[in-house]
Amino acid sequence: MDQPLISLSNIDAGYNGKTALKGVNFEIFKGDFIGVIGPNGGGKTTLLRVILELIKPSKGKIKRYIEKSDIGYLPQVNQFDDKFPITVSDVVLSGMTKGINLKRKRNASAEKRVEETLNRVGVDALKNRPIGELSGGELQRTMLARAIISVPELLVLDEPNTYVDNRFEQELYRILKELNETMAILLVSHDVGTISPYIKTIACINKSLHYHPSNEISIDQLKVYNCPIEMVTHGTVPHRVIGEHKSD
């Protein structure tokens, strides 16, 4: 197999002495589109923060084969103040920073990049708006633009489907599918029951991590009584059933 973009081995991590993650082994490869699901407080955000090097794990090793600035990040909406006096274009521009840069003037090429990226996520008309005036979907698009303007190798998204309507969620997955052609994606979702068909593999987190490689999703192997969630659907609704965690 290829070299991973990032690899975690035997990671323990947490806050204020509490362990949120225990013995996590995890690798992300080029082309991956991984959905991270799990209960609230199960360590989903902690995993992202370890990958982003926002917290140091108490045990284990992280190996990063890409630059730190090659990771794009879309945080949860409650991480920042959505009434902060900042314009859409300034938010997106912040995704291009790399350390302290004394260049104050925006140059024409940066300006153009901002416009192209806003165009890509469909909010180019809102360029000069303060973020306090945006709808939930428009704000998420702006944050997505900030995460991808640096053309990262790995895009990390923390619950991008919170506070947005269903129509935007579909649109978001369409954009992500397109982005997945050039970057690996790791997406945390609070919604355990439904997940986009574009997501290739799934990682379940509840303190420990169970990774479900894509080949596991085979309808033939489906054993309905093993499924932890009972679902009733008609017709050809796309669905997948993932295997049980053997250590549970």
Added chain:
Amino acid sequence: MEIFQLLEYDFFRNAFLAAFLMSITCGIIGTYIVARRMVFISGGITHASFGGVGISYFFGWPPMAGAAVFALIAAITTENLTRKKVIRNDSLIAVMWSLGMAIGIIFIYLTPGYAPNLMSFLFGSIITVTTTDLILMLALTLVVMLFFILFYRIILFVSFDEQFAKTRGIPVMLVNYTLIILVALTIVLSIRVAGIILVLSLLTIPQNAANLFTSNFSRIIIWSVILGFIGAFSGLLVSYYLNIPSGATIIFSLVTIYVLGRAIKAISSQRRILSK
């Protein structure tokens, strides 16, 4: 008397220059405080500095130096302990707030004789600003301006989303500590203008008035400086002609500007609705 004639008096010229310099500094630092919702923290730093004033009275040191030391200790402690989550942020601020005042009162009480400028520390007295004060204000104004001009975007990005800024390799802690130190120094020098009890208004009212008309960080700074100066200067004139303490008249002018702003906004949005 003509305003220009007033400027021939040393005390008035100094007051005018202090109003000018502090409008710039408070306009910039206040925008940072308001945008980052640090008004309560700033209140804590302000009142903690009174402890330094009291100790300075007791030992016969310059009161402003004591105030600066206490403000800096309070600022750095808040920044440090909040980050470590040792204690809840607002409780910590309340403790510093009242402890500073308590230390101040104890030491002033222990100082033999009468504390001459106590009222001017509590309520400000811009007309007693000395040349030394002005030099310090000028130095601070230059430092704050330079820092914000050079690092404008960095400051903006860190203030908006600290965690994201970290992932972009910005030295967030360094930026935060530098800014909280500038906040503390701005508060201490502004005490000369509006006093411990009123100083917060210099850092918040112009910003909120500006914020009625723009949500752009840099425009809020520019308008806060302009409105702050109009408020300080008109308050100074009212204080002179009516013989009322200047700290109070400056705050009153600033509030008047804010209320006028609200009225203008209400009228203009009503017009827009009518014209539709």
